[in-house]
Every structure is written in C-alpha cells, then in structure tokens.
Amino acid sequence: xxxxxxxxxxxxxxxxxxFSTLAIMGWFNIYSASYNLEHPSMFDTSQEYGKQFIWIAxxxxxxxxxxLFDGDFIKRSAPxxxxxxxxxxxxxxxxGKEVNGAKAWFGFGSFGIQPSEFAKLGTALMLSFYLSQxxxxxxETSTKVKAAAIIAxxxxxxxxxxxxxxxxxxxxxxxxxxxxxxxxxVLLLGLLAMVLSVLxxxxxxxxxxxxxTEIGGQFVLMFVIAVISILIFFFIRKFILPRHRKRNHLLLxxxxxxxxxxxxxxxxxxxxxxxxxQKIRINILLGLEEDPQGAGYNVKQSKTAIGSGGFSGKGYLxxxxxxxxxxxxxxxxxxxxxIGEEWGFIGSSVVILIFLALMLRIVFIxxxxxxxxxxxxxxxxxxxxxxHLLINxxxxxxxxxxxxxxxxxxxxxxxxxxxxxILLFILLKLDTERLIVLR
Numbered sequence: 001x002x003x004x005x006x007x008x009x010x011x012x013x014x015x016x017x018x019f020s021t022l023a024i025m026g027w028f029n030i031y032s033a034s035y036n037l038e039h040p041s042m043f044d045t046s047q048e049y050g051k052q053f054i055w056i057a058x059x060x061x062x063x064x065x066x067x068l069f070d071g072d073f074i075k076r077s078a079p080x081x082x083x084x085x086x087x088x089x090x091x092x093x094x095x096g097k098e099v100n101g102a103k104a105w106f107g108f109g110s111f112g113i114q115p116s117e118f119a120k121l122g123t124a125l126m127l128s129f130y131l132s133q134x135x136x137x138x139x140e141t142s143t144k145v146k147a148a149a150i151i152a153x154x155x156x157x158x159x160x161x162x163x164x165x166x167x168x169x170x171x172x173x174x175x176x177x178x179x180x181x182x183x184x185x186v187l188l189l190g191l192l193a194m195v196l197s198v199l200x201x202x203x204x205x206x207x208x209x210x211x212x213t214e215i216g217g218q219f220v221l222m223f224v225i226a227v228i229s230i231l232i233f234f235f236i237r238k239f240i241l242p243r244h245r246k247r248n249h250l251l252l253x254x255x256x257x258x259x260x261x262x263x264x265x266x267x268x269x270x271x272x273x274x275x276x277x278q279k280i281r282i283n284i285l286l287g288l289e290e291d292p293q294g295a296g297y298n299v300k301q302s303k304t305a306i307g308s309g310g311f312s313g314k315g316y317l318x319x320x321x322x323x324x325x326x327x328x329x330x331x332x333x334x335x336x337x338x339i340g341e342e343w344g345f346i347g348s349s350v351v352i353l354i355f356l357a358l359m360l361r362i363v364f365i366x367x368x369x370x371x372x373x374x375x376x377x378x379x380x381x382x383x384x385x386x387x388h389l390l391i392n393x394x395x396x397x398x399x400x401x402x403x404x405x406x407x408x409x410x411x412x413x414x415x416x417x418x419x420x421x422i423l424l425f426i427l428l429k430l431d432t433e434r435l436i437v438l439r
Contacts, residue, residue, distance in 0.1 A: 007067050010432040012365055018358040019409070019424055023056050023417070025351065026335070026410035032317050033331040033338045034412070048331055048412050055414040059421040066425040071433040074426060075373055078129035082150070085122030088115035089157035096161075104161045116166045117419035119154040124380035124423065126150050127173060131180055132373035138181040147177060164274065165403030168391065172383035179379050193262060200263050201270065201282070225259050282401045298334065301327045302396045306340030306348070313344030331412040333404055336396045355389050355408075362424075365431050374430040381423045 031042050031049040044050040092115050097107035105112040127150050130136065136143055155170040171190075178187060270279065305321040314320070319341035322330050327337045340348050359382050366378025385408055392407040394400030406416040 007429075007432050011067070012361070012428055012431055015358065015361050015365070015424065015428055018354060018361065019421075022351075022354060022358070022409035023059070025354075026407075027052050027056055028316075029335055029338045029342075029410060030331050030412045032319065032342060033322050033335060035317060035323065051414075052412055052417075055417045058414070059417050062418060062421055063425040063428075066422065067429050067432075069429060071374075071430050074125075074430065075129065078125035082122040082126035082129075085115065085119045086154055086157065089119055089154055091115075093157070093160055102161045102163050104158075104163050112415070114413075114415035116154075116158045116161070116163055117415040118422075119158065120166075120169065120384055121419060121423055121426075123151060123154055123170070123173065124377055124384070125426075127176065127380065128373045128377040131376050132371070138177065144177075144182070163404070165391070165405045168403065169384060169387045169405065172387040173380060175383045175386075176376060176379045180376060189258075192259065196259060196262055197266060200266050222260050222263055225263075298328050298402055299395070299398050302334050302337045303398050305337040306397060309341040309344040309348075311345045313340075313342045313347055316342055318342060332406060333392070333402070333411065334396055335407050335410045335412070336393055339410075340396075351410075352389075352393070355385070359385050359389075362427065365427065369431070369434050371430065371434065374427070374434065377430065378427050381427050384423065385420070 027042070027049065030052050034048040036047055039047045039050075042049050043053055045054060092106060093103055095106070096103040097105045097112065099105050099112075104116060105114050127147060130146060130150060131138065131143075138144065138147070151170055151173045155167050158170075159167050174182070174186065174190065178184065270282075274282070301321065305319065305327050308314070308321060309319070317323070319338060321327055322338045322341055327334050330337055336348070339351055343350075362378055362382040362385070366375045366382065369375045369378065388405055388408050391400055391403065391405045392411075395402050395405070406413060408420045409417065
C-alpha cells in the first residue's frame, strides 16, 4: 500500500460516525441543560450551547488537520508533545486562573483552556513512544520505573493544582501496561489498596472495648491483616514446593508490610492532602456523615433527576429538574442527569452503548496494528475514555465521590472536547497507515 493512498478510503468511518453522534448528542443535551428562553438559538454564542457549537466546529477542523499529518511525524513528535504539555502544567500553577479552588485554567476572556486535558494526550504519546522502542521489555524493573515516571510526572503536577479527579484518570495507563505484559499482581495490589482504603475509612471512627481498653478500628484491621498473613505464611511453608518458597515468602511479607504501612499512612493523606470538600464528599459516600451544610446536594438532586426520568424519560426540553436549574453543574459534570431525566432508562442505555461501541472499536483498531506504538496508543485512548465514563456516571448516580470529571463529548467545555478529539483522530490517522508500518 502506498503512503499517498487516499485517507478517505483508509480511515475508520465507523469511529468517525460514533464520534460525530456523541458530539452532536452532547450539543443537544447542553442546549437542553442550559436552555434560555431569551436566547433560543442553538448558535447564540452568548450561551453555553452556542459556544459549544464553536468548540465542535473547531474540533472538526482539528480532526481534519491531524489527518493531514504523517504518521512518522506524529511518533517522532511524541517527546516534544509530552514536554510541552508538562511545561503547560507548570505554567498554569504560576499564571493560571483559579476556578473553584483549583489553579487549572488559562483564562482568555470568556473562554478557558485546561492544560490537564492535553496532558493525557502527551502522556499517551510518550508512553507509547518509550514502550515501542527496540529492546524495551516491560518485565524489566528499569522499564517499569521509567514508565511509572512518565505517568507520575504530569499526575503529580495536576495534583498540585489540585485536581484529584483528573489524577485518577491517569490510573488508566496501568491497564495499558497490563496489556503490554505487566504482571496481574499489580492490578491485584491496586484492588487491595482500594479495599483497604474503604475499610480503613469506615473503621476510622469506630472502636472496640477490649477488657476496658478502647482499641481503634484501624488498629483492629491491621491486627487482622497481620494474623491472616501469618496463617498464609505457614500454609505456604507447609504446602508450597520448596523451589517457590523463598519467592512466595518475600511476596507475602512485602504485601503484608505494605498493607500495614498503607493503612498507617492513609489517615495522614486523607487529612492533609485532600481538600475539605473532597473529604466531606467521600465521608458522605461511605455513610460516615449526614450531609453537613448540603455537601451532598449535587448527588441528591442528580439521583432525583435521573430517577424521575423513569423508563422512557419526560421528553426533550421537558426535564423539570434540569430546566429549572435544580441540578448544579448540569451542563458540565452532571450532564448525564439531563440524559436520564429527559431520555429515561432507554436513552441513558443507548448513550452508554454508543460509548461502549466506540471503546470496543478503538480496541479493535488497536489490535489490528503492525506498529507497537499505535497499539499502545490505541489502548491508552480506550482506557482514558473508559475511566472518564466510569467515574462520571458513577458520581451522578452516587456510586463515586464528586470529583469533577467531564463526560467525554457531552460535558460543556472546549478543553475536554478538543482533548478527546485530538486523542481519537491521532489514532485514526495512525490507523490509516497500518499496512505500511512495520515497527
């Protein structure tokens, strides 16, 4: 296949169709969520829906421009893109505009740009660039350390803003590393950390009366872990083959000590790193607080709006809770409420299925590549989309704390839409050259 062969013939039109469908549906939902009787035109740029039309139009132009680039140029530019996006994260901490307690935006009049949305792109490109190099093996410790550094550097800078929600999205890259051969033990350790976090926070305020002495719930949890570890230790010593004994003993001891250290430091991290409103939201989610000062108001209104939509919804522009602004941030973080109230269970399911179709299509595109770079990059795009979808919908239905994660292609905002558009169209461009790329 020649490089000059028509892009129109080689591009994955199914992905284009799914992308366009989601962007247009998002625009219509923003129109409904922020509808203004005095400004009924969807193209009125004084309103959010008019501005979103500009973002969609410019995103389409961005996509077309990306398709004109050479695939090799994109690969070679990966370190530069990573460097620029990381530099922007530093600059926004110095010159950024503070919004809702976070210095995460560059302000330009009524518009704003959020560098963290593009940092995901830079990280995806750099991780793909590094792991696709000759003689790089994920099994080697040095490779794991360097890959972790690529992910951690922008994540830590974003944490300083602070934007905990976006930092969580960076955990998506762990799934990418797993696809490339990272041991499943890492995922198990991550799951263990999540379980220990929930248990530790739940037991934090509890205590047990032990012969007249009050023992904290977290101490009891640590004691139980130590006992279980000792029992498993003797089980391995008795039943596991000798040649595996040393390795398993070290793994068990390391996991047990790590768990105890994790629990011991979790409280300090919770109290000193998280913002007050974030701590309150987590406590409310876990049932540890009774919603002081209405901190859980957003989630309550969100669940009410979605539940009121029933099976088939109230109809487009007929959502009473969203129309009369009962749901805060309903055009951004809580845009899924508009879908649930106006389109009901059927419409919500259709939207989720379209997202799943796009993610599965991206995985399919990734698996058909000859280029390791493109495969890793494709999985990065799919995993980022997955984390955004999971966290955003989770927080609107009360299964995750409210941490400010936009719903891709739906939430109002140019940074998010541009970021996901660039992510997707770079993959589509690389895919058009899949038959001529050997590395």
